[in-house]
Amino acid sequence: MTTVRGARARARVEITAAIKAEARTQLAAEGAAKLSLRAVARELGMVSSALYRYFPSRDDLLTALIVDAYDAVGAAAEGAAGETAGQRPLVRWTAVCRAVRAWAVAHPHEYALIYGSPVPGYTAPQDTNAPAARVGLVLVGIAREAHEDEGVALPPLPDTVRPEAVRIAADMAPDLPPALVVALVAAWSQLFGLVSFEVFGQFHRLVEDRDAFFTTAARRLGQDVGLLPRG
16 A cells, blocks of 8 residues: 555656646746646646646646745755855855856746746745745855854945834844845845846846856945955
């Protein structure tokens, strides 16, 4: 009986993977708004009713793809942080940013799913929150280590934004100075702005050596956060 259950579990994993792979193919060809469970089932030679046993609705399939994409870019960021452990914070920060960019350039349609235009009629559930935070948590972790070790050059915090900075810090990283947390949120959003400009073609006929440009810009973001360039 255990053997049968194991075979069924493996078959379910394989079919689920095949469904998501075909859905990603459709994303690349048609975009998320046109993702269709019936079309996925047809391409896989399945009847729609069989596919619904794996994903009851289009939104369930979209959520699975979104979680996978967030987890993939998060894993890339975490991998870069791990590979540069022990190096200077600014070096690690830049490596993480470069890993995020590399993943996005290699997976533009999956990147568009999570950082592009919202899908009409779809509202992301809370299941996506933790995966979506993985890159940000890596960057916060690097800044936290720098703050606790060699210190950071805290950016100025205007009085006009101080109440909001205190609120954000209390929610996001109460152990860090509000000025540092606000700078981190700004840098996090600017990182994905840089990546989006490249992935969505906004640098066309403007930036030619995009690797060098991005590396310089990512390093600057780290310095804006207060990471020191050298000892």
